[in-house]
Amino acid sequence: MSRRSSRRPLAPVDLSTRVGSVALPNPVLTASGTAGHGDELGRYVDLAALGAVVVKSVSAEPWPGNPPPRVHETVAGMINSVGLQGRGMQAWLDDELPPLAGCGARIVASIWGRSVDAYAKAAELLAGAPPEVVAVEVNVSCPNVEDRGRMFAHDVSATTEVIAATEGCGRPRWAKLSPNVTDLVSIAAAARAGGAEAVTLVNTVMGMVIDVEGRRPLLGNGGGGLSGPAIHPVAVRAVFDVHAALPDLPIVGVGGVADAVTAIELLMAGASAVEVGTATFADPRTVARVRDGMEEWCAQRGVSAVAELIGVAHT
Secondary structure, eight states, X not given: OOOOOOOOOOOOOBXXXXXXXXXXSSSEEEOTTSSOSSSGGGGTSOGGGSSBEEOOOBOSSOBOOOXXXXXXXXXXXXXXXXXXXXXXXXXXXXXXXXXXXXXTOOEEEEEOOSSHHHHHHHHHHTTTOOTTEEEEEEEOOSBOGGGTTOBGGGOHHHHHHHHHHTGGGOSOEEEEOOSOSSOHHHHHHHHHHHTOSEEEEOOOEEEOOEETTTTEESBTTBOEEEESGGGHHHHHHHHHHHHHHOTTSOEEEESSOOSHHHHHHHHHHTOSEEEEXXXXXXXXXXXXXXXXXXXXXXXXXXXXXXXGGTTGGGO
């Protein structure tokens, strides 16, 4: 005769969260640049079951990207210099968006530009997008051709100007910021001043790999952006510092999220949602496993809602 288990069933967990005015069924999103332009991950994951799908950054016009090699594995992650290759916003709206919207996913479009006018044009093209596009992530971590290639996100006034210029998208805007600055709080405040409802923290950390046999940088464009587990503590610190200084500014945390614990760590630092990126290159199902793992983690510890975890490390 088998013994009946004495374990009580775990109580249900409310995974819902909000990023500013955007309500999400759970706090787990894909990270821009790691899930393609459309429904590429749909064969591995139910995209409608995620909080949202954040697509690869798209510019107003087609852009060829950087020369190869573009991606290289590092000891604790990867470094890339893809260079935001894409066919342009109109092609994305016509070809990539419909199948993604058709699978029931909530979509966060991501835009970039090499000038303020280019950002404005990309945003205006999004104005007529369907309601499945719930928000726009404005990737300000791009070289500014009007300022000798300096990133917009490395300058307070440039950040405010770009975010203000993207109002034409007609949707809530999240400013994706660079960690490669000395005062991230001031940049986050500048994004909010420009009209951003939230900030996404953080983009990649600048890095380089040298081909010691060839005696030259390994990536075709020289340096690149480091992502993955190596930058997770950087992301946690960035989220913590910005939440401490600007507690009413919603944050989407990104950087080295690979399981429930790394995701929950960002929530406790102050993020309302997280994005999963580099880990999906090794296993595209990771994003769903992070969501399921968070639910299990909370249930095992008597946490009835993930919203209870947001910013608790500050208390």
